[in-house]
Amino acid sequence: MxxxxxxxxxxxxxxxxxxxxxxxxxxxxxxxxxxxxxxxxxxxxxxxxxxxxKDVFDLLDQMEQDLFQRLTQLLSSYSTQDLQRGLTPLLTDVFRFVRDDPVLRLAFLDQRTQDSFFRRLDQLIYEKCQEDWQGLFLPVDQQLWGCCLDFLVSGAVGLARGWMVRGFQEEPEQVAQLANRLILNGLSLS
The missing domain is CATH 1.10.10 (Arc Repressor Mutant, subunit A)
Structure with a gap:
């Protein structure tokens, strides 16, 4: 007690x-x-x-670590089987997280921490894709898989970043559907 x-x-x-x-x-x-x-x-x-x-920056670091832990939990809550049925539910949850999390939004606003924050975000998503989601995509050799991941992660994080810059004008579901189409169909948006 x-x-x-x-x-x-x-x-x-x-x-x-x-x-x-x-x-x-x-x-x-x-x-x-x-x-x-x-x-x-x-x-x-x-x-x-x-x-x-220890100091103000230790507090900021702890807040960022907590944010990445929560994001990791969100990403881990989707199994490969869930994602084989479609990426939109995961992407919607991720974009809602991006929109609603005050720590993430403030990290985006701080120009000095922005680059390191987004590098860490890239790395988290890259590792998750590499470890758990490779089976979702067409079989490619390891060298090409790395190139595919670079493209997918940069595109997804870039889309989130641009959405933030535009002030979250679109709903998370709309951005998730666009991301899903881009990931699965490339730029042929038909």
Missing amino acids: IQDTQDRRVRRTRMRLQQAMLELLKEKDARSITVRELTQRADVNRGTFYAHY
Whole structure:
């Protein structure tokens, strides 16, 4: 019982700090955020902050790791058999995740972290495709499979990036259907 109470307090404190970080990132650059203003915004003391994180960038890194863990869980929730019935459900869930996750949206807005963030996203999707989804596509030799993956991953992440730039004008289902058609049919959109 005591452990559960402490775990809830720890989770609540971390959530408050993360929420404060998200609010501050809307106002200023990550390098400009101090522990002092972060703890004031979260209404926790500095000692509590340092009990959980080394510095502001450690907090950001933990938030990014959590985001990638949640995305990995989402991708892993679809089996090869699920995907053989169609990619649209997975793609719809991924595009909803992209639209709805505040950490991902703020990572996109921060120009300095954008490239490393999207490289890591590319790598995650590439590895998932390589490990679990190769059987979905026509058999090709390993060298060509790597080229196919480069093309698929760059296209999917680029589509998500462009969708973000345009302010999520289309619904996730529409973007997912387009991605599905492009993956399966190339540019012959008939």
